Amino acid sequence: MFKVKILGSSSATPAFSRNPSAQVVTYNDRHYLVDCGEGTQIQFQRYNVKLARLDGIFISHLHGDHVLGLPGLLSSLSIFEREKPLPVYAPGGLVEMLKTFFRISETYLKYEVEFFPMEDFQPGDIVFSTDKLRVKALPLTHRAFCRGFLFEEYNKRRKFDFFKAKALEIPNEYFHLLKQENDITLPDGRRIQADEVLMDADAPLSFAYCSDTRYEEKLLPFIQNVSMLYHEATFMEDMQKRARETQHSTAREAASIALQAGAKRLIIGHFSARYRDLNPLLEEARAVFPDTELATEGTEFDLRANV
Numbered sequence: 001m002f003k004v005k006i007l008g009s010s011s012a013t014p015a016f017s018r019n020p021s022a023q024v025v026t027y028n029d030r031h032y033l034v035d036c037g038e039g040t041q042i043q044f045q046r047y048n049v050k051l052a053r054l055d056g057i058f059i060s061h062l063h064g065d066h067v068l069g070l071p072g073l074l075s076s077l078s079i080f081e082r083e084k085p086l087p088v089y090a091p092g093g094l095v096e097m098l099k100t101f102f103r104i105s106e107t108y109l110k111y112e113v114e115f116f117p118m119e120d121f122q123p124g125d126i127v128f129s130t131d132k133l134r135v136k137a138l139p140l141t142h143r144a145f146c147r148g149f150l151f152e153e154y155n156k157r158r159k160f161d162f163f164k165a166k167a168l169e170i171p172n173e174y175f176h177l178l179k180q181e182n183d184i185t186l187p188d189g190r191r192i193q194a195d196e197v198l199m200d201a202d203a204p205l206s207f208a209y210c211s212d213t214r215y216e217e218k219l220l221p222f223i224q225n226v227s228m229l230y231h232e233a234t235f236m237e238d239m240q241k242r243a244r245e246t247q248h249s250t251a252r253e254a255a256s257i258a259l260q261a262g263a264k265r266l267i268i269g270h271f272s273a274r275y276r277d278l279n280p281l282l283e284e285a286r287a288v289f290p291d292t293e294l295a296t297e298g299t300e301f302d303l304r305a306n307v
């Protein structure tokens, strides 16, 4: 399983039932929160995501619409008796923000927050990994220090051809050895090469989270051929001047980045409160990159779909 659920897609302030930025990336049975705008823990309840199951938090930058939900969410985890340490990847200033808040509010967490300052990583560096998924830092250009995150599969196992193994009359107890690419000798003396029953692995899937940023071509080498790109589209093209001033992107620019990166799919979000109807932004992006969808609250995008 490799899915992304949108919990918030608004920029700056909540607007038209849209919450500030937050997404949950689920990979197999692990859940990672990316950005945590105000009200994110309520969105967890609304869209049926279990807060207690969080395995890590990634914060792009310290503007309020990406981080104001964090003190409450971390406090709730403590009230829910979390004991497992929680890794948090974020700009260094977050430690001071949280310490001040927790000190003055006399909040004592019952679990450890393992804090990793993003300033310690260069763009392209691996900041986090399990045996199958890793997360790399992406260079974004914004008013504040800001990093995107690339979640990518790696180390993918070749697929076991069960029917071929059955046809070769290989006993089941040898399957696990073959799956681990070991050649085997059967009791009847036959030698079976792992290559005979292993097929090519599926292409690795990847998801890039890019918010907040102005149009930035230096991002392109880091997200080439990404399976799904989330790119902010705060404004439409007629507001390009405003986008420049505030270091945000237009829907057309987001689509242009997706096109140049060879992305398979584009999700746009971080919409300005000036837009009640988001369809014009969608149309603007689709004119450049047809496979674009809107990040709307509660929508879950499955990276394995359309593979």
Ligand SMILES: [Zn+2]
Binding pocket: 011, 012, 021, 063, 065, 066, 212, 270
């Ligand atoms: Zn923002």
Ligand SMILES: [Zn+2]
Binding pocket: 061, 063, 142, 212
């Ligand atoms: Zn921002």
